[in-house]
Amino acid sequence: MKKKDVSDEDKTKQGLTRRQFLTTMGVGTAAVAVSGKRAAHAAEEEAVIKAGDLTRVTLNINGRRHRLMVEPRWSLLFVLRERLGLTGTKVGCERGECGACTVLINGVPHYACMTLAVEAEGAKVITVEGLMNGEELGPVQQAFLEEDAFQCGYCTPGQIMAVEGLLRSSPDPTPLQVRAAMSGNLCRCGTYPHIAKAASRAAELRRKAGGAS
DSSP, X not given: OOOOOOOHHXXXXXXXXXXXXXXXXXXXXXXXXXXXXXXXXXXXXXXXXXXXXXXXXXXXXXXXXXXEEEOTTXXXXXXXXXXXXXXXXXXOOSSSSSOTTEEEETTEEEEGGGXXXXXGTTSEEEOGGGGOBTTBOOHXXXXXXXXXXXSSOSSHHHHHHHHHHHHHHOSSOOHHHHHHHHTTOOXXXXXXXXXXXXXXXHXXXXXXXXXXX
């Protein structure tokens, strides 16, 4: 049986065709989706902290309390060097690979470049300057000097802090433990044999000093 043709006027009387209905629904759904994305994007923009916005933190650095206004995005490395003048902590790769910026946070070695200053609030932070007793070198620093464990010296503060962290957890480390603990600190001059000797010597000096840094 032949299907009867329907005129445009009859289509209008009958209401929307199936194609018109689907097209209308598609446009409406897209509009809702776009509207939702705009609202979500607006919420994200409101949540973003603008550069220059400061927050107050109190940092315990080398046994001293420092009250500072910092940007939430500032790294601990930046604050130590540029706000507190503790330049013993070195700027290296700034992406957690070289270890030049190593500091102790609650006695554990951490990369200062990968730690936000606001994250360090409430913790005890020790830099290479904090290992000294006035002008007297700490045991690890003295060991590096005795064993000639540096050449250019740029990575040395980070190396020293890594050894210090190791000896605090393992006062008498094995050579394997030393290598594992120092694996995150790179020396472009290649003084690794001397660094390993310095770690062993530092352990001896610490024992003679009663385990003190």
